Amino acid sequence: MKLVTYVYSDSKRIGVINHAGNIIDVSDIVNSNDMNVLIEHFSEIENSLKLCCEGAGKNAVAIDAVRLLAPIPATRRNIFCVGKNYYAHAEEFGNSGYDSSAAAGNVPANPIIFSKPTTSICGPDDAIDSTRDPYNTIDYEAELAVVLGKKGRIAQGEDPMSFVFGYTLVNDVTSRHLQKLHSQWLLGKGIDGFCPMGPVLVTADEFGPPGSQTISCHVNGELRQQASVSDLIFDIPRLIKTIGQNITLLPGDVIATGTPAGVGLGFTPPRYLVRGDSVTVSMNEIGQLTNTII
Ligand code: MG
Numbered sequence: 001m002k003l004v005t006y007v008y009s010d011s012k013r014i015g016v017i018n019h020a021g022n023i024i025d026v027s028d029i030v031n032s033n034d035m036n037v038l039i040e041h042f043s044e045i046e047n048s049l050k051l052c053c054e055g056a057g058k059n060a061v062a063i064d065a066v067r068l069l070a071p072i073p074a075t076r077r078n079i080f081c082v083g084k085n086y087y088a089h090a091e092e093f094g095n096s097g098y099d100s101s102a103a104a105g106n107v108p109a110n111p112i113i114f115s116k117p118t119t120s121i122c123g124p125d126d127a128i129d130s131t132r133d134p135y136n137t138i139d140y141e142a143e144l145a146v147v148l149g150k151k152g153r154i155a156q157g158e159d160p161m162s163f164v165f166g167y168t169l170v171n172d173v174t175s176r177h178l179q180k181l182h183s184q185w186l187l188g189k190g191i192d193g194f195c196p197m198g199p200v201l202v203t204a205d206e207f208g209p210p211g212s213q214t215i216s217c218h219v220n221g222e223l224r225q226q227a228s229v230s231d232l233i234f235d236i237p238r239l240i241k242t243i244g245q246n247i248t249l250l251p252g253d254v255i256a257t258g259t260p261a262g263v264g265l266g267f268t269p270p271r272y273l274v275r276g277d278s279v280t281v282s283m284n285e286i287g288q289l290t291n292t293i294i
Contacts, residue, residue, distance in 0.1 A: 022060035071201035083112035085258025092266035135177035141259035142217035160240035227260030
């Protein structure tokens with residue numbers, strides 16, 4: 001099932017994409033226009049939502065007729081993120097001179113976890129304001145994001161994948177200068193509007209076991225990043241377990257799993273994003289997330 005948050009007729013709604021590729025408003029079924037509520041109550045409403053996907057959808061609207069927002073435009077708390085989680089990217093970042101973190105060096109021994117504030121989230125086609133990085137060091141990071149569906153800590157022997165609700169894409173947009181200036185990454189990566197998310201949230205059953213899917217990033221149509229989910233240094237169960245054995249996980253939590261090699265920083269000289277650039281993060285199972293730098 002593919003889920004969306006969108007604006008239609010000046011109102012924010014949540015919907016499912018039906019078999020014909022159109023959007024069915026499910027805000028009434030969920031009794032909310034907040035995707036966090038849908039996720040939290042999914043088991044109670046799953047059958048009703050499935051019927052919407054399969055139905056003729058006389059109230060369906062074309063995707064082109066709405067403005068898509070991030071699937072979860074306001075997460076309940078910061079997005080969890082993972083640093084240096086693909087080998088080739090760990091190397092390019094470790095060698096760049098920009099890694100001032102305590103985990104400086106190439107391949108980390110354990111997952112590096114940081115976060116992006118919920119206020120950094122923006123949607124598909126939203127503009128990224130280049131003036132928010134006065135150092136002109138805006139970089140892209142295409143990432144698969146895992147959305148969790150269950151509350152709790154992970155007990156010994158519990159399957160971390162039982163916490164997965166679904167998947168979406170994020171672009172972990174970064175001010176490299178700020179990232180270097182502060183040894184914690186929050187400031188360089190937490191800027192307002194620096195976390196495009198979307199275009200849809202795909203439920204775990206439809207996405208399938210994570211592994212063979214391919215994530216890509218194009219800048220102005222030029223392929224910059226491409227990797228398979230199976231290339232992650234720390235796989236998705238390991239990431240969920242790392243966070244969830246110490247922190248109570250919540251329905252709607254998002255974990256951005258890390259980015260492959262090919263970021264702007266990795267070029268000599270660096271190829272940072274400039275005004276007018278268009279960045280697209282894509283994965284066949286989820287779609288395309290495009291944002292323009294203004
Ligand atoms: Mg990242």
